Amino acid sequence: MQFAHETFLIRHMRAGIVDGEQIVDAVAVDRKGNKIVGWGRHESAILTHSCIKPFQAIGLVESGAAAEFDLDEEDIALAAASQGGEEFQRERLRKWMTKIDVTEADLLCGTHPPLSRRVREALRQRDSKPDVLHHASAGRHLSMLTICRKMGYRLQQYPEREHPVQQYLWQVASNFLNHDATGGGYAPGRCACPIPLLPLENWAIGASRLCCGEGGARSSASRVRDAMSRFPEMVTYPRHYMFRIHSGTGGKILYKTGLCSTCIACHIPSGVGIAFKVRDGQEYLFLTSVLIPLLRRLDLLTSVEWEALQDLAEPEIITSTGSVVGKTEAVFKSDHSAE
Secondary structure, X not given: OOOOOOEEEEEEEEOOEEEEEEEEEEEEEOOOOOEEEEEOOOOOEEEOHHHHHHHHHHHHHHOOHHHHOOOOHHHHHHHOOOOOOOHHHHHHHHHHHHHHOOOHHHOOOOOOOOOOHHHHXXXXXXXXXXXXXXXXXXXXXXXXXXXXXXXXXXXXXXXXXXXXXXXXXXXXXXXXXXXOOOOOOEXXXXXXXXXXXXXXXXXXXXXXXXXXXXXXXXXXXXXXXXXXXXXXXXHOOXXXXXXXXXXXXXXXXXXXXXXXXXXXXXXXXXXXXXEEEEOOOOOOOOOHHHHHHHHHHOOOOOHHHHHHHHHHHOOEEEOOOOOEEEEEEEEEEOOOOOO
């Protein structure tokens, strides 16, 4: 397979016309952290937003907090999640809050409309507003509060960069990201917690280490990996567009998406780690149209798996009246025209 000098594009075709193109910056590494291939500005540092969550969930396990407060695999999956605000997720979050003796007022993530369209519609019909447990990062914030309870840190201001729990979690993440995350740049995420600025290659290395036990805290990483694999409905929600990747590959692909069209993933059998960002950062793009073709380009999907997922990889463009007028597709070009 030849990758030399390729540009990775997502192309939107309408009635046979190129209606738009988006450049993808991406990189893949092997289980030893060696780069296999990169596309675009793959050496540039990026903010991967919620892609940091699995590495912070490792801290929940590694600290002993998960064991002390009797958290199970579904709780750990929620710690790594961008959950949809479904009632089964909210109920588990409530039970978790009881275990560590906190209230909704202690969670400092704020509120936003739930990610699940079904839940948003249910709230609209009841003329209700979302609460803190609808937030996509509620599990992440409960995880931080749980670590604070275990380690004796203050609960107040825990999202701040200098808070001891943030320092601890960044040290844990550094073991997997092959980079001192405590010393680099950062920016606040949507939930107010800091997120590090690191090259895509480091995120790909982290994805591989999370899945394959290379690097520090191996048993803790394996527990997070297994929780995410066993309970994908906690990591996103059942109607999320990425959800079918799990069933379509028999659980071979572990992934975590983030804001601004970012994603990390690992092909568990081979240990290949992947990280990408769609350069324009637009949120309307379904990231299955990036990840699935990328997996296929790397020969990490069987023909049966590709056939099962092709409609997600190449989604149809449909008018408001229901007519199919085009599709979105991945293009790997052997020139530099989009650089």
